[in-house]
Amino acid sequence: MSAEEKNIKLTRRDFVRKGIQFSILGGIGVMAGGLLPKLVGQEYVWQIDTKKCTHCGRCATSCIKTPSAVKCFHAFDMCGYCDLCGGYFRQGVKNLNTGAENQLCPTAAITRQFIEEPFFEYHIQKDLCIGCAKCVKGCEAFGNGSLQLQVDQSICDNCNECSIARDCPSNAISRVPSGKSYLMQGINWKNET
Amino acid sequence: MIKEDKKTKRPFDLWESIFLVSGVFSFVVCVLLIANYFQINRADPVNTKVLNALIERLEQDESDQALRTEIREFDLLARKAYFTNQWQIRFGGYLLLAGVLVCILAALMIDAKKTKVKEIELPVKKTYVLTQRNARKWLSAGGLMLAVTAMVFAYITHKNMEDPVSGEASTGNDRNTFVDPESNRSDDLSPDTTQFAVADTAKADTVKKLVFNPLDYPTAAMKNNFPTFRGAGAIGLSHKNNAPVSWDGASGRNIKWKTAVPLPGMNSPIVWGNFVFLTGANEVKQEVYCFNKNTGKIIWKTNVPKSTQSPKVSDDTGHAAASAATDGENVYAVFSNGDIAAIDHAGKMIWSGNLGVPDKSYGHSSSLIVYFDKLIVQYDQKKGSNLMALDTKTGKTIWSTPRKVKSSWSSPSIVNTGSRVEILVLADPGLSSYDPATGKQLWSINCTSGEVGPSIAYANGIAFAVNEYAKLAAIKVGDQPTILWENNDYLSDVPSPVATKDFLFVATSYGEVACYNTKSGEEYWVHDFEAGIYSSPMIVGKLVYLMDRKGTMHIFKAEKKFTLVGEPMLGEKSDYTPAFADGQVFIRAGNNLYCIGK
Incomplete structure (x- = not known):
């Protein structure tokens, strides 16, 4: 295995960590999307x-x-x-x-x-x-x-x-x-x- | 050999088992959903005919306890079935989706576990391996088709849950099932607009914006015709003065034509060009009629589909009491249940809608009137009275002004005071004026009470309001309206008064007519015609035309002294106000429409 391939490979812990980060970011995005119309204009x-x-x-x-x-x-x-x-x-x-x-x-x-x-x-x-x-x-x-x-x-x-x-x-x-x-x-x- | 057989017969692994179980499960759910589709299409969970039949039987014999118990059990079953079916549709759909997903996942896993070997070109096409491969393909395609079919049925079933209840729900009462023999209202009244059903949207869109001078009201075209109840402006004034004064219904003398009106209605004729319009309605049907003014032949009759059940009405009002109105392009009609429609002069429905069933006794009777591009509707009822202007092209509400008044049956009038045009509307507690352009109330004055039936009279800046058990009031119109004089000797509950510059004529429903000085209120004369009067008097030139309930037209001079000109008889009962145009009089009497003159 080359050094480059070694760097690309994710450990399981990194995968879980990144997954959690993406989930949180995604959740915040969805919430913001839902709240935006209420904040910007009258529904x-x-x-x-x-x-x-x-x-x-x-x-x-x-x-x-x-x-x-x-x-x-x-x-x-x-x-x-x-x-x-x-x-x-x-x-x-x-x-x-x-x-x-x-x-x-x-x-x-x-x-x-x-x-x-x-x-x-x-x-x-x-x-x-x-x-x-x-x-x-x-x-x-x-x-x-x-x-x-x-x-x-x-x-x-x-x-x-x-x-x-x-x-x-x-x-x-x-x-x-x-x-x-x-x-x-x-x-x-x-x-x- | 036995050992070799055992080695070749490989047992099912976990994913194969999952594939098999999920496949069978999905298939079963598919079949159940399809079965559910056919079952629900047959079921009518709300209007259960059997249940209604049982209840009718119980009404005949209230002491039948066994039947009572049977009804309760059946009702419980019907309701359970209704809600269980809904649950099945929702839950079954999710189950099928889950089953198919698991099945696909298992298939992918099985495929992934297979050792990939290079395919060998087979010398013969029909080999055992090829047959198996084809079988798998067909099985997968068939399963997929079945699943899609079930999904589609589940979706359709979900959509069609509406249908079983529609018939019953639309009646609102299972004992008064309404059937429109000619058309289904939902087809006619629910096109793609949230406001009103516009039949010809292209036409509506391309109509140019009207440019008009408000002070031109009433226009020359309106004066030349008879566009609304009580003439242009609805103040009881005919702008033609060449009406005949003599005719006889029995011999047919001076009667040009007589045509039977298909459906009853208490509305009066209106005239435009070569057309005379009337409306008619009963509990199941509403129609607008166009008569040829020269021959009396019905040119067209257009059905206005009932959008809802008609309210209870009195015999004196009926379901088509409000007179139609026309602007020369369309004719507008409103009925007792609030159904309103615009029909062009060729008989084609332009738009239709419902204003809401009016909440008032006797039924709706306020006639329509047109102000340029606006159709003015007075909708006074127990709660939520409104004066509104609808777009004559589309039926959309241009403005709607709430009114704090009690129910009324009078009709709006539009008067030109010289400086502006005002809509004058009478209802307990008084006379109100509105700007026809915006609907804004200009002024209001308390001058009446009770159940107001008569509309106003207007002449020379003075409006006259009268009502039985209230009073007769002469009101100087303007931003600061004032009551010039009052009287309560001769009051009316049905006929509206009329006025010239100098004289006011008040007809009472019991047959007496009084003449007053418009400015001072001095009583000039009173005459008893000895017959009831529901029709409103009309001023034609220097004469007053007044039809009594027996069908005799009393024609007298609009003067300080009572002078009878003639009393021609039709011979048929008439409670309608005549229309005047081109030297002819149009009278609705009995079940007929008459044209008097040459």
Whole structure:
């Protein structure tokens, strides 16, 4: 083996050391790349204007993610805590209980909890919600609209071209500053992405 | 011999075993993913027909506990299947990828361990070695094809997860399934724009920027035609004064043509050139009609696909209460569910969209009006009232001004005060003025309350606002608006008032008409026509045309003293405001559109 070849050969320790160095540098580069847009300019995210939303149900089917990144959000400040909740029960139900035959949500994503007579509290299980807007439509029609569709920013991939925005018949989805990433009515949202 | 056989039969080493196991594993996952693809395409996890059928059965017999239990079990199964399928798609894809990678790695390792020998030229092609080599090639290619197929199916399956729920989700209510018999709205309303569906983008792009003088409003072309509800500017003034004063529906005297309108609608006709436009709608269909002004023949009818279910409306309003508007190039129509569309005069859809289902009682009825390149839409509702201007070429919002008002059913008017052009809009609590160029509110004055139906009258710098259970107010317009006078003797809940420079005419829905001095508010006369009135009076030259609900047109002079000129009858009920153009009157009555005159 020539002297030149000897110099080129890496020891195992050098290889590991250099590997770690490259990994750290690479990690820093990725982090910097991710943070740069936030530092340089304001980031924009997709969100639904609840005033324009017609609850057509396309959010459930148009999103590239399955289930959709659009979820039902509950403005508790607005909620009437109704026993007969238009967002929870199908129309015309006689027994106000949690039986599957009475529930409007196709995936049972809404839980109903007794508070005190005659009030009930409703919670959305985000993992089960598919954004079909049935409950939103029901609440809007028979309640005060406390159930609202919003893009869950923790799930949304923030695509360059939102496929839901493309399909939305009422132009309800648009880019909003990430500082005000939720557009719910009747709630003092913290607007955190 | 036995010893030699044992030596030649080499046992599998580790990498060969890994290759075999990962290959079989990938194959099994492939098959499962492909099977999953076909299974999911058949499944409808959200709108389970069986489940809905069971629930309908239960509604007929609420005491059937066995059926109740069956529904709950089936519902649980359906939901489990829905979410398990999703998990399978995601996890199966990753498993297949991992399996294939391990398989490839094992193959590479096996290949690397082989002793490289120089290939010998074989004298005969079909040898045992060559056959084995070919078999390996075909096996690898086949496996690769299978894996790619499975990957593609996994991807397609993932994409198609949307389809089973679309039908149900679009209705929002499984008991009110909507089917548009003619077209699928998603096809028509979801092209490549986030704003509105523009059918002819090339045309929209190449349209030259319009240059106009605001003070030209209303233009001569608008005055020569009848471009919107209540004429140019929507103030109840016809710029033509040669309308006939006599006709008879029963005998057909002086009636040029009569054409049946396919779908009902409470909107009134508008006229441009040789065309008369109307809209019609019911719960499943929305259409715009173009009639030949000379023959009455329907030249075209264009379906405006429903983008969402229509809200509940009253019989007096219906699903097509708002009158269309035209700028001579397109005709614009809006319906009860907020669907809005622009159609050119050849019947081709230019753009369409939805403004959001209006949240108001009775249904949407505010008519459209065009200001040069802007389509003005008054969208007053319980929450989130807006006055907006849409680009007439593309439907994109040019400006949208939030309004702190209650629901209203009146229509916007555009007036030229001499120094500027203003959009005047009436709703509880008052009259507001907006700059048509920017949408900025110029001024506002409290003058009304309740559910406002009538639109304003305007003449000589004074606007007149009236509403039932509120009052009649004459307002001097300007940056500092002032109420000149008020009256609450004769109020209207449907017909809009009209005014000349000197006289104001207020028609009430119960049939009385009052005439006032525009400046002082002095009451000149009151006449009871003894028939209900929903149509708005129109000033044509020195005459006032007022249609009652029975189909009789009351024509009287716009003077200090009540003078009846004529009371021609159509013989059909009419709640619509007539249009005037070229010595003809166009009246919608019953299910027909009439042309009166020669």
